[in-house]
Amino acid sequence: MVVSNAVNRASFQVSTPSDEEIRMTRLFNAPPELVFEVMSKPEHVKQWWGQLGEGYSVPVCEIDLRIGGKWRFVNRHPKGEVCFYGEYREINPPGRLVFTEIFEQFPDAVSVVTAELQREGTQTRFIATVKYPSREVRDIVIGSGMERGAAASYDQLESLLGRLQ
């Protein structure tokens, strides 16, 4: 249940804590206070969120960091824009942030992201648990290649989807 396909991403791990969830963990070389700040202030988010190569930018980054407050990020890419938005549900700096996330094209597929920041010496262990609307939705996400070594049918679907992209 563990994926890590690059040396510099060695701390990245994926697991499935329940039928509807996927959990990703990662170490960062910074204290939780800084990681939390960088995740929740627009001037920082613009610097790392979204694909940021040539022709990419984050023209919209709105954060209303209150319970029930909305967030909305737009990633501009060479062929257009993609928008993600959601709402904050729990805000407990520097250890925990819970928010909903919706990809604008599929507004019915609401995922709930629980981000936990655990101090480990001078580092932070970041744990993001994403809860999908159903097991089917989560399985599709996994089947698309998130988890290696899954059942043969998933492998087939993975290669199928790969060819169709």
Place this chain on the structure above:
Amino acid sequence: MSAAAQSSADALSATFAALADPTRRAILARLASGECSVSELAEPFSMSMPAVSKHLRLLERAGLIVQRRDAQRRPCRIEAAPLKQVSEWAEHYRHIWEERLDRLDAYLEQLTTKEKSHGRQQRSKPR
């Protein structure tokens, strides 16, 4: 929600439901290598023709396959568009998350390096 967004969400739900079954995923994988008749599709699954037909009807309703009316054969072929939509959606959650965290890592590295050389006030002011 706009009508277009609603129909896009509905289409995605139908695709997810159709893909939720391992037999149907295996059927799609088989069709990915080319058009097949219903009996050719039934062969690898020790399953009755009516049972296979039921799966095919579900896949057809979700727009994942198209079945031709060719006398007895009723050949099926795969329809790529809805799968591509699911794939795009899933893509976000797969490597975009991983990439996102890599970029966050690089950005934190940049900030903490700066902090060490210029002091703490740099923290909330990235260039």
